[in-house]
Amino acid sequence: MKQAKQHRGWRGLGWASLGVLLICIGVWLADRLDPLPLPQDDMARVVLAQDGTPLWRFADAKGVWRYPVQIEQVSPYYIEALLAYEDRWFYQHPGINPFAIARAAWQNLKAGRIVSGGSTLSMQVARLLDPHPRTLRGKLRQLWRTLQLEWHLSKDDILTLYLNRAPFGGTLEGVAAASWSYLGRSPQSLGRAEAALLAVLPQAPSRLRPDRHPERAQAARDKVLQRLAAFQVWPQSAVNDALQEAVWLAPREQPALAPLLARRLNQAGSPAVIETTIDVQLQRRLEDMLLGWRVRLPERTSAAIVVVEHESMAVQAYLGSVDIADDQRFGHVDMVQAVRSPGSTLKPFLYAMALDEGLIHSESLLQDVPRHSSDYRPGNFSEGFSGPVSVSQALFRSLNLPVVQLLDVYGPKRFTGELRNAGIPLILPQGAEPSLALILGGVGSHLEGLVSGFSAFARQGQVAQLRFQPQQALVEKPLLSPGAAWIVRRILADRQRPQWHVTRDSLEPAPLAWKTGTSYGFRDAWAVGVSARYLIGVWIGRPDGTPVPGQFGLASATPLLLQVQDVLKHRDRQHNRVAPPDPRPPEVGVAAICWPLGQTLPRSDDNCRRLRVAWTLNGTVPPTLTMGDSFSSDLQPLVWLNQQGLRVAQHCPGAEPQRIALWPSALEPWLPEKERRSARLAPIDPKCPPAVGVITEALQIVGVNSGDRLQTPAGRQTELRLQFSVQGGGAQHWWYLNGVPVGRSENGQNFDYSFDKAGVYQLSVLDEQGQTGTVQFSIVQ
Known part of the structure; x- marks a missing residue:
């Protein structure tokens, strides 16, 4: 048994x-x-500034937006208020609290209506994840989902789901979205009264919305506060203080800053929270400022601004258009990334690279004269030609002909390759080879690439890529030496003339340096600046590429850049930020050089025709470049003089050799009489003349004389037609009016031109041998 x-x-x-x-x-x-x-992943995204402020949000398919946070990113006051009001035993029960259910049932039976619920936070999360009808079957399903939650997730995970999915009225989900929308602040900084308000809102989000029903919201909040005092979660004194606070709401605004950057970063696989390096206050200030500029811009014209802190290369402000909602101005097009002609903005790189190559110093003599190379006839943006100019003058004034001369020596293919290797994008048409035209904008680039390139002038010659997000690594490549970058930056800041008293350990901060650019046909106006702390890039133009007559970098983009600079300086003063010093690199020296040879000579030397003080690199003082592809010796020809001081052949009796410094022959029309070759060289002795002369026949324009004042005939108010011809020089001639190519003649043909308005004109002619002639006259009506 x-x-x-x-x-x-x-x-x-x-x-x-x-x-x-x-x-x-x-x-x-x-x-x-x-x-x-x-x-x-329901594609809901929030894009954050560097301090966590929402810049932009992408809602899900239902129009709901949320700002996911972790428990530690929420004020402890909110967690305490939520648990005390909703589920005091959250960390103890297995998801279902039978005592809470029994208590709620008794209170509801006693009152004859529903006055309390027995749902735990876990049960509420279960209902949020799997909504169900309020039926017995629905309740059973909710219990099942609650058990699954407790089985698969930790308590902190369940609480985090509630923090990010609880409804707060309208299209808001999650405590962070509600905190920013209703209160205008981070959920981490919530006070006791604010925490109590947000803790109760999910109970009845529509009925208690504080922006619509502030009295109801405050009554519900006070109920929470009183319960927290009763449960001794918060001291009674703290609760009393919180009860005195009125429900204050920030102006209800959706995140609406840096929309084009947000769109750029919101790619497939992006996290729900997209962090950026944007300074929210600066971004808001510049967006407001650019909206104010809209009335100053021509119709259908947009603008773009990028501000970068160049020590870290963190992008502080990103404005891809004037207004993303302005369809008339193509506001949806991000002009920070759009490929456009960069105009003259590439010139500083060439000058710096030529410095490193030992081709020039800051006061090297260049030639601002008409130039012809194959079918390429560049002109100046400004009126006329200047003749002899220094490197610093040519760069600061952004003259075209001198930089084309320099690129011809340096090599356009080499220049393009080195910029590309450093990470500066240069886009050529398919199958096209780099040519001299690229230095004047005959290539494609974009604002982001140019700002990145200009970082070389702030980062000791290193080109660094822009960083849009804090997790991005700093990527940089060498392009220039620190000395070349420093010299070019000084030139762009209009500090091109060194002073003998400048010391290497000067504590002076770097002055603002900037370069403008204008693309062909006035399509794009550029200004890129380098300050002691920031890189600033500005573009203005029509996104569809339509020309805007009269729009150019100096007049259009520079004022906007300077206004951005003022904003940055004011902000730095408010934050007590002191600009760092800009000491002269040890490889940069100062030297007195002489034109036309471009090298050091004693001041008493007759070949020192014009003294200039130059920045030099590594002690190198290169000679003057000619129009060719190498250094030329014809600037200091060896001549033979007899005892009477006349020029003779080498074998003549009493002939003595002498070196005479001559200016490049193309500069003759711009030189004073005493500096021209005919004056610098001694007369020829007819008894024993040299075999080869140094002087060539001068190229002269016939038809008008320099200094003439011409008046239109009586009764003719529209135009004055003039006819010009050439004496001397070669058979082919190219004509320039105020630096702009206007025609061609050959074999003695006349050149006719009609002048339709009064003004001062400079007419220049160039032959195939590189000789030039020029006259300056005026027309009055």
């Missing part, structure tokens, strides 16, 4: 174990067949 009972006991235990096993298998199968619907 005893054995039979024992046998039945073991058999009962076996059946019980089997039952438990079957239940476990059933629950496991149910969980596998009906898995917990955890949130998937």
